[in-house]
Amino acid sequence: MKGRKRSKSAGREIIGITGANAGTGCTHMACSVANYLVSVEKRKVIYIEVGRISQLYDLMQETPVICEGQAAYLCKGAVYFLSADVREAEETIRNSGKTIVIDFGEYEKAYDGLIRKCGRLWILGSLLPWCTNAFEKVMDEIRKGENDIGQMSVFYSPAAGDAAKFSRRFRTPMRCMPALGDPFSMKEKDIRIVRNLLYG
Amino acid sequence: MSYCFSDRYDVVHIVYESATTVAALVSSKKDDALYLMKCVRKHAAASPTNFLEADLLRKLSHPGIPRLIDTYEDREHYVIVEEYFCGETLEQYLLCHQHISQDTLVSFAIQICEIIQYLHCRRPDPILYLDLKPAHTIVCGNTINLIDYGNANILSSSGNTFQNFGTKSFAAPEQKKGRDLDRRADVYAIGRMLRFMAGYAPFLTRLKLFPLIFCATRRNRNRRTAEVGILLRRLRKWEKKTKKGKEQKHLLTTVAVVGSEHGVGCTHIAIALVCYLNRAGFFAYYRNETDQPVAERILRADAACEQKDGYIYHDTFRGILSYGPAVEPSPPPEGIQVVDLGCQKEKPEAGATIYVCGGRIWQRPEERPAWTKDSGVIPLCNQCSVFEARYLAAEWERGLYRFPYHKDAFVVTAAVGYLFSRMIRKEIFP
Structure with a gap:
């Protein structure tokens, strides 16, 4: 009897997090989400940090492991691929059947192909006067291929700015960036926040 | 409502809303303090000329009664702003804790009686509260506060038909029928409150409380406890007596449950033990040390469970959520922790260890770990017949307990209760 082969991508989820500017808190948010999924929901999670410079390298004290044929780090239950380029990231997504959290860092045009693979995309930006232009530009760029993205959420930092105006212009609801604690030592409050972000 | 006080208060959130009343948590613009604002439509207020609740609160001064802060009246509404007690209702408190110790119960009961007695002893106009129920009782740490004086009324010497029918489960029979009322209506409600709390108390406390509750909740008010003072005196006497002969606590803090192999029902027995211990008044909680969050998976599928501050509650079950x-990790609460270790070969460090094994041929352990022969280890046979249990007992050369067939681990059946009570009496607290 011939059994039906289960596709590797069945039942998995890809969550992408990108920022309009550097320093918007993408890595912080992505780590919190990855650690929540690993620790609370007991999912197998791969964290991909796309970009040339790794923000997380200094934190990885464990020795590298080989995962999906590539060198990776295992930290608190999640597998971390650091400073991966787009091709490597695509290969990992293709080969893996686990939940994937992609930290894009600052948005670049080259990430568009990868962004369209995400089931959920979170865009983080600041509404400070000197950051608004970049935020608008990124929103314009991403919205061109919006139909391919399953679910898009936009977060703004609570410092300043007119979120309502921005929201009206791009016809998208905006959510205020929550204050999350240490993503590697989460507290009950952080768990509640991330759960709300994912399912609330 | 928002426009009435918008210059002085910001509405934080609406606590309660009905066709006639809106209660909201408001923050003062002056000092950022939180208050409770209650807005009632005029045609629905008790008296057409003045808002009685505000008048009553203005006269009262007791730590368990909210202070009146502000009042306002327009063509359609009466608005009162009163002190906000930050805490949870007695209903929520008992749902989360699932257990109330004898001391706490007596302390809460005394505080409720003191507040009601304060109202009854007001001179020249004694006040009847007339709507005592767990939802109106706010627990803030160890103190009890009584809110919502919307049904309260002044007791006069000539006729007291207030047309306040109270809440079905807590109102006195004469109140439900709309007859004239006196202090005994509140005594009845206190009795019902005691009965409500006793449902979460240890069995012995329930037994001791029974005469008190019985006398306070007699349907015939002429045979009912006449005054709150009598109840209060009895409760104080009881509190004094229990304080004297107490402080002899057991030293057991951990009970480990280990399975001989996978699938013998280790988690099932750990859950049943927690439920039994909590029901018996021992205050126990479940901690999972296996790789699989089995208990959480079962509970999350059940809508009746509640998660709060790293703990999961379901009926009498309490467990620490096992995060990655x-x-x-949350600090462990006080009480006995029942640790589910799954299939572990090493000796666990615990005050008592329950070693669970299956009776079927394929479940019989080929080689029993040496530590299972120690005196502190209680062998328990699960999912096996009497004959299989006897066979195992003969092989092991010691008696073992047989867990009765039990489908739902969260329900303590009589057979399960009997088994654990025997085990506790003979092995854990001999």
Whole structure:
């Protein structure tokens, strides 16, 4: 009897997090989400940090492991691929059947192909006067291929700015960036926040 | 409502809303303090000329009664702003804790009686509260506060038909029928409150409380406890007596449940033990040390469970949520922790260990770990017949307990209760 082969991508989820500017808190948010999924929901999670410079390298004290044929780090239950380029990231997504959290860092045009693979995309930006232009530009760029993205959420930092105006212009609801604690030592409050972000 | 006080208060959130009343948590613009604002439509207020609740609160001064802060009246509404007690209702408190110790119960009961007695002893106009129920009782730490004086009324010497029918489960029979009322209506409600709390108390406390509740909740008010003072005196006497002969606590803090192999029902027995211990008044909680969050998986599928501050509650079950390494563990609560270790070969460090094994041929352990022969280890046979249990007992050369067939681990059946009570009496607290 011939059994039906289960596709590797069945039942998995890809969550992408990108920022309009550097320093918007993408890595912080992505780590919190990855650690929540690993620790609370007991999912197998791969964290991909796309970009040339790794923000997380200094934190990885464990020795590298080989995962999906590539060198990776295992930290608190999640597998971390650091400073991966787009091709490597695509290969990992293709080969893996686990939940994937992609930290894009600052948005670049080259990430568009990868962004369209995400089931959920979170865009983080600041509404400070000197950051608004970049935020608008990124929103314009991403919205061109919006139909391919399953679910898009936009977060703004609570410092300043007119979120309502921005929201009206791009016809998208905006959510205020929550204050999350240490993503590697989460507290009950952080768990509640991330759960709300994912399912609330 | 928002426009009435918008210059002085910001509405934080609506607590309660009905066709006639809106209660909201408001923050003062002056000092950022939180208050409770209650807005009632005029045609629905008790008296057409003045808002009685505000008048009553203005006269009262007791730590368990909210202070009146502000009042306002327009063509359609009466608005009162009163002190906000930050805490949870007695209903929520008992749902989360699932257990109330004898001391706490007596302390809460005394505080409720003191507040009601304060109202009854007001001169020249004694006040009847007339709507005592767990939802109106706010627990703030160890103190009890009584809110919502919307049904309260002044007791006069000539006729007291207030047309306040109270809440079905807590109102006195004469109140439900709309007859004239006196202090005994509140005594009845206190009796019902005691009965409500006793449902979560240890069995012995329930037994001791029974005469008190019985006398306070007699349907015939002429045979009912006449005054709150009598109840209060009895409760104080009881509190004094229990304080004297107490402080002899057991030293057991951990009970480990280990299975001989996978699938013998280790988690099932650990859950049943927690439920039994909590029901018996021992205050126990479940901690999972296996790789699989079995208990959580069962509970999350059940809508009746509640998660709060790293703990999961369901009926009498209480457990610590087993998060992964990226989450800071919550401090363990006081009480007995029942640790589910799954299939472990090493000797666990615990005050008592229950070693669970299956009776089927394929479940019989080929080689029993040496530590299972120690005196502190209680062998328990699960999912096996009497004959299989006897066979195992003969093989092991010691008696073992047989867990009765039990489908739902969260329900303590009589057979399960009997087994654990025997085990506790003979093995854990001999």
